[in-house]
Amino acid sequence: MRIAVFVKYVPDAAGDRSFTDDNTVDRSVDGLLSELDEYAVEEALSIADDADDAEVIAVTVGPDDAVDAVRKALQMGADSGVHVVDDSLAASDALGTSKVLAATVRKIEEEEGPVDLVVTGMASTDGSMSVVPVQVAELLGRPAATFASEVSVDGQTVKIRRDGDTASQHIEVTLPALVSVTDQINEPRYPSFKGIMAAKKKPLEEYELADLGLSADVAGTAGATTEVLEVTARPPRSAGEIITDDGDGGTKLVEFLAGQKLV
């Protein structure tokens, strides 16, 4: 079984995330593998562990630094990596990125053989759109079982549990398929020292758009289907009143609420 897992390199949420002058996300700051993709890597690895003969390929689309996302996946245990990097990819939107990812899956199939399962996170931690998984599935014409809090693979059948607000659904798809997973699904492993050392020797393929048979305007600024007009930093909330409870904190709280006409 061949599993491709998508990994995105994102600005660190704990750092200062901002925008550049051309209204795109500032990617010069410290970045890392999107934490929500760690769940995808973990799930891909544990599915591979349970399968007889399986390999996990970590795929990223992004600038030079984005290779760090693939490296982290390799350190966690993925077998090989693919990094799609091309100057014309800068400022790609979701649809452009999905077209590139779908073409990358096809390229892997050409080079290595069929990709049975694509695993992704539920959203990126920067864009938070949650549309890339279904867009890729739609482009590849394969079933998508998404927002999984539980996945099991049995032969050619993949079963997932999808938790909604008022109900949980059990979904079944047949391979080849795509699965996206939530942060409820597992505890991602930390790379071990051995894993970190081993990752250095693992194969890492680099592709440009032309290698995937794509023209420069499939994504990036030239292929953009959306445009950002304006970005403004939200004014910090004005400092509120903070009191220390001296036995009447609850009463004071309600006095505040009453003053705001909230009770």
Next chain:
Amino acid sequence: MSEVLVYADHANGKVAKSTFELLTLARRIGTPVAVVLNAGDSASQVAAALAEYGAETVLTADDSVYSDYLVAPAAELLASLVDSRSPAAVLLSSSFEGKEIAGRLSVKTDSGVITDAVDIDSDLVATQSVFAGGYTVRGKVTQGTPILTVKPNSVAPEASAAAGAVEAVSAEISDAAKTAKVVSTEDKPQTGRPNLTEAAIVVSGGRGTGGDFGPVETLADSLGAAVGASRAAVDAGWYPHANQVGQTGKTVSPQLYVAAGISGAIQHRAGMQTSKTIVAINKDDEAPIFELVDFGVVGDLFQVLPQATEAINSHK
């Protein structure tokens, strides 16, 4: 005026408040046309509610295929409606389902998609709140039919009566769209409290509750509020994931948000930062949540919450 397709969420004959919000936004752009799947016997009731909020036309499609398979059939129906009616835009709610229909529709129609809008102008410029509420981004779709998903509770729904003429539609659903089969559905127990994303007041508890959500729930009930939880509380198994507020839970934007025993991590803020009034109770005067609050109490939630509940009950 051109049409704006609004994908309606409904259950048991009741239309979701978020759909009324979409209709309110759609009226700014053009003529709202609601799309309703599998309303069955309650179609007229649903259509009447949609008409009250401005749906000029209500397109109904009844076919078990829409509930037997995940999102793909609904996306095919919408694609066929985009094709036949050439709407100015398609609006959906920012739920799992809404976002996924939007994603598939964008591929089918080669159109741009913007998710999680908190506002939309008459010229289809969408406002988003990004990076845990740290930035406001205004943008628009420049290719194809704009597809926009809107966060619930972002705008106040305004009634405005319209015809609500019901028209049955159907689409030939391809085999490719019938591949993610819903084999079973388990309903979750309902609490009787307001829906988290729709509630005017939310009271949330975190790790500081130590697993005892009693004081959080009783305060919530005295305020008629929904109950939320931090991921730490959810991960510990103290409260259901459906109640999680934050990046990987719900985004709430109530009139009042009360955080009890929650430190205020960036991922939690992402889900509550745009609340009108924020109140926190925390033992640690350096907890980051205090940077956000309009009113904060440094203290033990097990003292402060019951006292507040009592004061509210006697205030009534």
